[in-house]
Amino acid sequence: DFERALEEVRPAFGTSVETLDSYLTHGIIPCGETFEHLRQTLAMLVQQVRNSDKTPLLSVILEGPVGSGKSALASSSARQSDFPFCKVISSETMAGYSEQAKASQIIKVFEDAYKSPLSVIILDDIERLLEYVAIGPRFSNTILQALLVLVKRMPPQGHKLLVIGTTSMSDVMESMGLNEVFNVSLHVPALRVDEMVKVLRHLDCFSVMDIPKAVDLLTTFSAKVVPMKKLLLWLEMARQDVSEGQKLSLTRWEQALRELS
Amino acid sequence: DFERALEEVRPAFGTSVETLDSYLTHGIIPCGETFEHLRQTLAMLVQQVRNSDKTPLLSVILEGPVGSGKSALASSSARQSDFPFCKVISSETMAGYSEQAKASQIIKVFEDAYKSPLSVIILDDIERLLEYVAIGPRFSNTILQALLVLVKRMPPQGHKLLVIGTTSMSDVMESMGLNEVFNVSLHVPALRVDEMVKVLRHLDCFSVMDIPKAVDLLTTFSAKVVPMKKLLLWLEMARQDVSEGQKLSLTRWEQALRELS
Amino acid sequence: DFERALEEVRPAFGTSVETLDSYLTHGIIPCGETFEHLRQTLAMLVQQVRNSDKTPLLSVILEGPVGSGKSALASSSARQSDFPFCKVISSETMAGYSEQAKASQIIKVFEDAYKSPLSVIILDDIERLLEYVAIGPRFSNTILQALLVLVKRMPPQGHKLLVIGTTSMSDVMESMGLNEVFNVSLHVPALRVDEMVKVLRHLDCFSVMDIPKAVDLLTTFSAKVVPMKKLLLWLEMARQDVSEGQKLSLTRWEQALRELS
Amino acid sequence: DFERALEEVRPAFGTSVETLDSYLTHGIIPCGETFEHLRQTLAMLVQQVRNSDKTPLLSVILEGPVGSGKSALASSSARQSDFPFCKVISSETMAGYSEQAKASQIIKVFEDAYKSPLSVIILDDIERLLEYVAIGPRFSNTILQALLVLVKRMPPQGHKLLVIGTTSMSDVMESMGLNEVFNVSLHVPALRVDEMVKVLRHLDCFSVMDIPKAVDLLTTFSAKVVPMKKLLLWLEMARQDVSEGQKLSLTRWEQALRELS
Amino acid sequence: DFERALEEVRPAFGTSVETLDSYLTHGIIPCGETFEHLRQTLAMLVQQVRNSDKTPLLSVILEGPVGSGKSALASSSARQSDFPFCKVISSETMAGYSEQAKASQIIKVFEDAYKSPLSVIILDDIERLLEYVAIGPRFSNTILQALLVLVKRMPPQGHKLLVIGTTSMSDVMESMGLNEVFNVSLHVPALRVDEMVKVLRHLDCFSVMDIPKAVDLLTTFSAKVVPMKKLLLWLEMARQDVSEGQKLSLTRWEQALRELS
Amino acid sequence: DFERALEEVRPAFGTSVETLDSYLTHGIIPCGETFEHLRQTLAMLVQQVRNSDKTPLLSVILEGPVGSGKSALASSSARQSDFPFCKVISSETMAGYSEQAKASQIIKVFEDAYKSPLSVIILDDIERLLEYVAIGPRFSNTILQALLVLVKRMPPQGHKLLVIGTTSMSDVMESMGLNEVFNVSLHVPALRVDEMVKVLRHLDCFSVMDIPKAVDLLTTFSAKVVPMKKLLLWLEMARQDVSEGQKLSLTRWEQALRELS
Numbered sequence A, B, C, D, E, F: 001d002f003e004r005a006l007e008e009v010r011p012a013f014g015t016s017v018e019t020l021d022s023y024l025t026h027g028i029i030p031c032g033e034t035f036e037h038l039r040q041t042l043a044m045l046v047q048q049v050r051n052s053d054k055t056p057l058l059s060v061i062l063e064g065p066v067g068s069g070k071s072a073l074a075s076s077s078a079r080q081s082d083f084p085f086c087k088v089i090s091s092e093t094m095a096g097y098s099e100q101a102k103a104s105q106i107i108k109v110f111e112d113a114y115k116s117p118l119s120v121i122i123l124d125d126i127e128r129l130l131e132y133v134a135i136g137p138r139f140s141n142t143i144l145q146a147l148l149v150l151v152k153r154m155p156p157q158g159h160k161l162l163v164i165g166t167t168s169m170s171d172v173m174e175s176m177g178l179n180e181v182f183n184v185s186l187h188v189p190a191l192r193v194d195e196m197v198k199v200l201r202h203l204d205c206f207s208v209m210d211i212p213k214a215v216d217l218l219t220t221f222s223a224k225v226v227p228m229k230k231l232l233l234w235l236e237m238a239r240q241d242v243s244e245g246q247k248l249s250l251t252r253w254e255q256a257l258r259e260l261s
């Protein structure tokens, strides 16, 4: 039965690993305790779903500012779960679909998951899945109601499911009653100064003694905390004219920051 | 006639007992007078529908915070009624349906019930059936109007019906005129300290003398009152690493509470 | 012509007497001048439609709190009119219909009525016909506009029509301009203390000397005035364990009131 | 050409005289200068359309309280015009039509009128044509836009049209820009005391010396001014038990007023 | 190419001259510098479109009170342009069309214009084209978006287009961003006292020495400034009983003003 | 592979160069550092997309007042990129399309772009693509959601994309969360006095010593800063009567400014 179930969901599985990886273009750079702790909690939830009989369904929401690394964290946990069914539900693959079509698609993924003994579903960027916009506000109630039901619905007897949601609008989730349907809620923050230092060290793009000043410049042009994704993009842009293997100078760094912000 | 009626509704009956049980994964744990009283009142309503000729239709709404045990109470009363027709109307089986389709489905269950001499219908999580969301607010007026009519509509001569609704948004029900159509309204509260003690004793997962401190920790990390469902989930998560048959230590309990809230 | 007209509308007539009776499960219990006066005014309107040539169309709205007896009063007047065409327009027979379908159904009843020389149409629970809900507020403008026209539209030459509407939301009717289209408006109140005494005497369920105290208890647990329907339901529930022919004790009455409110 | 045009529109004409008469069940009772002046102004507009070459299109709106006699005035002027094409556009003949169907119907009447050398179109109860309701407010913009265009649109060369609108919501017309498209606006008031006296005298239902007291009673139970239609209805109801040929007594009159208001 | 283009658009041209003339029933009466200046500016824009290579598209909006002569000014400029393609886009020819149908029709006219080397398009009464109503406000965003694009869209290489819009709601145009897409905006005012004098002189309907008093009466009954169209209508109505060739007396004038306002 | 990809997208490419040029009717007139810097930053982004492997997707939004030159800047950068796929997404080519059709069209362009190894897509006048209007406000959420996803969606492995958006409503973009999905945001201002001097010098339409006074007149009639497009239009209109090769006099300039503003 387990074998047949695996077979049935394999094609779906195949496509999804690629998708998981597409959220990990820069990998997971070690950047301190906060992120380490997040990864451990996610790993613990994976274990609980695998082992406990009384919790065949667990759900966790990762919320934090744009670019803080929510999708990457969700994807890397899903990959490491080694669950036979892992799927990302993202609006990227449903651009232009009608509300109804999106809802059906989402429901289908859950129903596919119910066929596997162990599954992870990532609901990526929930506000985008909901077609949320602050003016109004407007959003798809059809999709919202589907999510409110699906995240709480028990998988059939003998099947287990972990749902990981990501969002950068936790207040909107709150006002929609969406965070109430998740069992656990975790905050993914932007990087603090000490964490940026760790990242820059790891990437080895500045000479070590320039790093404090580089971080200093960054927090001056931008804000006290900087999301991981923004930091990586700016580094990439600053590095453009720098030849392979050479370090980035503080002058070039300052110029790039000035131009882009 | 009674016999034929029974036959006609049997398949529906079959599926529904399973559904009723799915709301009772942790059974009904004895936890004090308040819940005992609720169960007795529900039992009395069941008896009245069975016996009285002048009240062929009774309706009761169970309202209380998320996870307080409303669905479990409704299901267990329905099971104990032994009525030939018991059915849960839940949005879980209608995910992705259109408003119209949901309304038709709900009407159909009532019309099936009218064929049985004695019936219980559970309207579980009414705000979800109504596709309610606080932003706006938005909800399906089609479904609301159907409910406003169905809960008050007399079954045909010689047939009897008990309707049990559950909701965690009694103020919303109020503003929609929905609580006015129910004959009786009962409040299902979250657990107070003494009730949590009773539950922990019953579950036997802490050593007896640790229980007061365990409850203390719980009310510190969470709130003064804790819904039954949340308590059971947290226990399950804390218990994960603990080997079968062993008690949960207060240290592990505190750590789990810290991680999850 | 009169004969043929009668034949044409007979089937409709047949079903409707049953419907009328379904609003009279407890009959009309004598309970004082106010209600007597209401019945007389309705009877007078019936006579005027029957007799006067200059008023082929009359319309009256009965408004009052939920359960005060509006539908029962309308039905009993319609029954006593002995008009060949009597029909109740109620949302109970149209659950799940679309707005358009409801409007068409309502229009059809009026057009059927125009074929009979003398007709009564009851528009029962107008706010429900309109699919009204206070949040928004929302309602069906299609149905409202149909009613605004139909209640004022003259039946064809030689045909006469009495329209009786019922509603528990007279302020909503006002703001919709609906009460303006009715020729007469009558208020159906909840029962005052002296009226409750009369009802309890008539029903003979308490020993006579207990009645004042029974009413006292009732107004303590509930409000100063109590709608007829609520009173009858509560008596029924309190009476459950009492064996046939025996009186209800004040202790049992108090207990029932405490449990249900 | 004129002859053929006449023929083409005759059937429409046929039905419409009946319709015009249906608004004149009580005829036009002489009741003083105000109403006389209104009728003369309307007659003058009819003449101008008939005679002047530079004004092939004229439009007038009659506004005033419910039941003041607007529809009757419009109908009687249309009848007296003797124009070959006279048509009432009323929501009574379009109950249950969709917005689109109503708009098409209205447009069709105007296009039929363009075929006749001389036409009158009555837009009766414009707020009802617009499906207006104060809550929201809601109304059919489709129909409104059609009216805004039609009332201003010139008939084809050599054809002439008088449009008479009636409404009891002149402020709503104002806010919709509808009164701006009418060339002339006339106010039709409720009856003042001296006018009521004239009506009662004409109807000869009280003995002459009772009339002042009868009007006095009326203004006490109702308001300082009373719309014509209300006065006629109340008289009819009071007169019910009075045998043919006999006068109405003040006692009976007072009783009827007390019962109905 | 030019020749073939002309042929292609000729039928459209044919119908439109008639339409242009229908806006000029009273011709253009000389009434002072303001209007003269308006006509010259319009003529200059026509010349620029004809001559300049760098401005193949020009757009001008005429805004002013109801009846001030906007449509007449636009039409007369279009006629005098002698451009092979002249078309009025007016809601009068689209009564009852759906939003979509209106938008398509409007787009079609622009696309027809692109086939002619030189074109004028009049967007008459833009608020009516937009189905605008102040309550809400409501309007067709479909049509608005089409206009926002069409008024700015360059005709194809070698083709030239002048767009003249008219509106009496310049504030609404403003809030919709519509006046921003027009290159030039011109105000068409109601007539001042000296301008009314000029018009009355030209029309020769009063004896010359009565004119100052006649204008005086007019500004007393109406307002300080009077739109051209209103003035012409009132003159027509006052003149009704006056036999051909005779002057209008001040008494008759005063009486007419009193009756109509 | 590169070759085949090129072939596949060639026709699309063909049409688009023309489109790009249609935004450059007046070319790019040198007018100072601000604009030079904008062009360099855009060129740098083009280079980064071409060269860097870690940034296969970059997006930049040009925001500034109406007519400041945003579309021209975007087009000229796209032209100079020499990328095999360059396409403008503009509402001009989609007038009258339904929301759905527009969204599909936009999605299609992105999917065509994904087939080319290097692509530029210009989202011109985003508020118009969104069918935005300030009253309400209203806009197409279907299109907005498509853009929110498309601008962030990575092209497939080995393909690279630069997205350039233009808008004159940066606050609206902000409130829709649209500026957050662009990596870089650049402000395109209206011309300051010194920049207008440069433009007038370049165009050589005034005699050199008249230029300061000409700019002075312009800022007096208009505002302190003037958008490039407005300046060019006014020059064109003033120049109309001036014969080829001759300079524009200050008198003519002043007169033109007076007439048009």
Ligand SMILES: Nc1ncnc2c1ncn2[C@@H]1O[C@H](COP(=O)(O)OP(=O)(O)OP(=O)(O)O)[C@@H](O)[C@H]1O
Pocket (backbone or CB within 6 Å): A023, A024, A025, A026, A027, A028, A029, A030, A031, A035, A065, A066, A067, A068, A069, A070, A071, A072, A073, A125, A166, A168, A228, A229, A232
């Ligand atoms: N420790 C880390 N945690 C998370 N992401 C990391 C870490 N180190 C590197 N990354 C990289 O940072 C990027 C984080 O981007 P990601 O898309 O996950 O952010 P996000 O919060 O989901 O953004 P958005 O709010 O736009 O959805 C990824 O490319 C990922 O590979």
Ligand SMILES: Nc1ncnc2c1ncn2[C@@H]1O[C@H](COP(=O)(O)OP(=O)(O)OP(=O)(O)O)[C@@H](O)[C@H]1O
Pocket (backbone or CB within 6 Å): B023, B024, B025, B026, B027, B028, B029, B030, B031, B035, B065, B066, B067, B068, B069, B070, B071, B072, B073, B125, B166, B168, B228, B229, B232
């Ligand atoms: N005495 C009790 N009363 C109710 N439920 C109990 C009791 N003892 C144990 N339980 C268990 O507690 C859980 C209560 O969850 P239930 O779904 O009924 O809550 P709910 O109030 O319906 O939650 P929600 O608001 O999410 O619908 C069930 O798993 C049930 O088996």
Ligand SMILES: Nc1ncnc2c1ncn2[C@@H]1O[C@H](COP(=O)(O)OP(=O)(O)OP(=O)(O)O)[C@@H](O)[C@H]1O
Pocket (backbone or CB within 6 Å): C023, C024, C025, C026, C027, C028, C029, C030, C031, C035, C065, C066, C067, C068, C069, C070, C071, C072, C073, C125, C166, C168, C228, C229, C232
């Ligand atoms: N004098 C009376 N007048 C009215 N109803 C009476 C009277 N005596 C007994 N009854 C009974 O009381 C009940 C009144 O209920 P009814 O449905 O008419 O109330 P209602 O005002 O229409 O309620 P709702 O607001 O829910 O529509 C009926 O069962 C009727 O038989």
Ligand SMILES: Nc1ncnc2c1ncn2[C@@H]1O[C@H](COP(=O)(O)OP(=O)(O)OP(=O)(O)O)[C@@H](O)[C@H]1O
Pocket (backbone or CB within 6 Å): D023, D024, D025, D026, D027, D028, D029, D030, D031, D035, D065, D066, D067, D068, D069, D070, D071, D072, D073, D125, D166, D168, D228, D229, D232
């Ligand atoms: N002088 C009069 N003017 C108008 N109506 C009169 C007059 N005398 C008698 N009537 C009668 O009064 C009644 C007036 O009713 P009518 O329907 O015209 O009023 P209304 O203002 O149109 O009402 P509503 O606001 O309901 O449409 C008619 O039956 C008409 O025959």
Ligand SMILES: Nc1ncnc2c1ncn2[C@@H]1O[C@H](COP(=O)(O)OP(=O)(O)OP(=O)(O)O)[C@@H](O)[C@H]1O
Pocket (backbone or CB within 6 Å): E023, E024, E025, E026, E027, E028, E029, E030, E031, E035, E065, E066, E067, E068, E069, E070, E071, E072, E073, E125, E166, E168, E228, E229, E232
């Ligand atoms: N100098 C003038 N300028 C404009 N119109 C004139 C002039 N002299 C006479 N007229 C006449 O005045 C009338 C002006 O009406 P027109 O329909 O153009 O006004 P409008 O401003 O478009 O009105 P609306 O706001 O109702 O659309 C026309 O009949 C036209 O022939």
Ligand SMILES: Nc1ncnc2c1ncn2[C@@H]1O[C@H](COP(=O)(O)OP(=O)(O)OP(=O)(O)O)[C@@H](O)[C@H]1O
Pocket (backbone or CB within 6 Å): F023, F024, F025, F026, F027, F028, F029, F030, F031, F035, F065, F066, F067, F068, F069, F070, F071, F072, F073, F125, F166, F168, F228, F229, F232
């Ligand atoms: N340095 C310059 N930068 C930009 N545009 C210039 C420059 N020099 C000349 N132009 C010309 O100015 C005009 C700018 O108009 P463009 O349509 O690009 O403005 P826009 O900001 O996109 O306007 P809109 O807000 O209406 O979309 C073009 O015709 C362009 O050829």
Ligand SMILES: [Mg+2]
Pocket (backbone or CB within 6 Å): A070, A071, A072, A124, A125, A166
């Ligand atoms: Mg993400």
Ligand SMILES: [Mg+2]
Pocket (backbone or CB within 6 Å): B070, B071, B072, B124, B125, B166
């Ligand atoms: Mg529940």
Ligand SMILES: [Mg+2]
Pocket (backbone or CB within 6 Å): C070, C071, C072, C124, C125, C166
């Ligand atoms: Mg009722």
Ligand SMILES: [Mg+2]
Pocket (backbone or CB within 6 Å): D070, D071, D072, D124, D125, D166
């Ligand atoms: Mg009327």
Ligand SMILES: [Mg+2]
Pocket (backbone or CB within 6 Å): E070, E071, E072, E124, E125, E166
């Ligand atoms: Mg006009």
Ligand SMILES: [Mg+2]
Pocket (backbone or CB within 6 Å): F070, F071, F072, F124, F125, F166
């Ligand atoms: Mg632009």
